[in-house]
Amino acid sequence: GNTKYTRDIRYAHDSKDRYTTGAYPSDEFLKEIIDFTKGKTDVDLARIVVEKSYEIPSFLEKVGVKLQGALKGTLHLSRTNLFLLGGGKAMLNSYYKKAGELGVDIIYESALEDLVISGGEFEEALISVRGKRISVKGKAIVIASGGFEANIEWLKRYWGNAAENFIVRGSRYNDGMGLRILLDKGAEPVGDPKDMHAMAVDARSPKYDGGMVTRVDAIPFGIVVNKHGKRFYDEGEDLWSKRYAIWGKLIAEQPDQIAFVIYDSKSQGIFIPPAYPPYSANTIKDLAEILGIDPQSLEKTVAEYNSSIECRRFDPSGLDACRTKGIDPPKSHWARPIDTPPFYAYRLRPGITFTYMGVRVDRSGRVLMRGGGRFKNIFAAGEIMMGNILSRGYLAGLGLTIGTVFGWISGEGAGNV
Structure with a gap:
């Protein structure tokens, strides 16, 4: 995904700390989100992200991520954002190490091909692993597969041939397959497909x-x-x-x-x-x-x-x-x-970094369905649900904040099914 290309994360804090040069309280953070989206944001979800962002530094330290001390001259971010020592790639390495210690199995060189859903309930995921199709069953699933920013043909639906001139500054693997499957299975879309x-x-x-x-x-x-x-x-x-x-x-x-x-x-x-x-x-x-x-x-x-x-x-x-x-x-x-x-x-x-169109979620990260209702055990995190909060514009480091907070929320929701 795109996390490895990141370097900083925005979070609320009420006073200067080891990673920033001054206070950035939650009311200021939330107001900035409302202002740059011109009010076109799910304020309830935005408030959840802002309030839970207070916990980000302690969480990162707990899982072994190394953080940079307060910096100056960083795009006016020294007061609002903490910087990752070694950037997003080093953070991911810490996550993988911790996941391994917890007994999490990670499958590489794989792609989601389809989801088996019955009566609004996830039953199994069909995955291609090095050319071989396998089935993975589970009590719940969290889709965190990003947007469709690397899918030039999909972008051309909204931008025409202009999309051929886009440079994909992040992962070439974010082709939107997870998003496409969820939309085809009845997930409610959110966000303008042309915004990015x-x-x-x-x-x-x-x-x-x-x-x-x-x-x-x-x-x-x-x-x-x-x-x-x-x-x-x-x-x-x-x-x-x-x-x-x-x-x-x-x-x-x-x-x-x-x-x-x-x-x-x-x-x-x-x-x-x-x-x-x-x-x-x-x-x-x-x-x-x-x-x-x-x-x-x-x-x-x-x-x-x-x-x-x-x-x-x-x-x-x-x-x-x-x-x-x-x-x-x-x-x-x-x-x-x-x-x-x-x-x-x-x-x-x-x-292009990521697209804003995604799936609508509730406070627990559960994916909502078109026409009302919600999937019983399908959750989303990261870019694929970011359009709930980001309709236009951006604040540096906010994408990683949303991904982190809803990673916690959706992971906990899936674990409690």
Whole structure:
């Protein structure tokens, strides 16, 4: 799954602790979820996630996960998120080790093919293991198989051929089979099938499995233009940790699903660099030619942007007083003239992490059925049910929070059947 590509997790805490630089109380956490989804969230489930997130650090330590001490300069996350020492892969290794100690059998190189369900009750799972089909029976099942972000054909139903230009920054195995089976068996869907957690990634990234290092964090400190050299969205709308996950969809809506972030030498070194070096030139005209953009169009866009700036106090660590006036789209923060060579750029593609469409669940993680009722012993956790809480937008580290909390809840529910 995608957990191995993660690095931090958001959690509520009422005071500064070993992993963060300040308090992040539950009421603030919940308000942020309601705000960025514009109220389109199951507030009851969101509140459960927030309140139970207090327990995350102690749980991680209990199962042997190593945690990083408080960090600064991490996309404005030092107060709200704890960082995993060794990232998500190290966390997974700790989980596997603990599961083995508890006697849990783990089957590799396997895929879910179907579920046998009778009268709303799960009876057995049909699984392909290294080409051989086996049946696994159980008292209950938890489906935690992610979304359909790596299934380009499924994405094309909603995005058309534009989906061919998406880069899958996570697992190539998240093809949505578990979700497809549940929907076919009568599960109630939740979430817009076209919405997704997707960010701007370097266009040179591999098609699959690029992970965190392909993300381009230069956007707040420059401008973003499409293939015609035109800006199309506010690059400084809010803190980057609250906006980075919308840029993939924005780019997906542009011609040929390509965009370019342009900045100058003043911004070099302010953001975390991706794996690839930027393109550079001593003039905007030369940079445009390297990128394949009409030079006159890009020069005009940069000139209009530069002349619109009102900057009293530039502060990359928070919402500052540098903004534009009189242009559309505006830039609300971190607006500085792009006037100091050399000039830099990255080509950007939509980098999809996960899809928001999933199955609706109740407070116990039990999957609900279309037309009313619920499955007796089928539960869900992680991306496959994340659409109950995430309808749009994102907060950095929240996906892992939801997966962790509903992993507990659904696991406990299944164990008590």
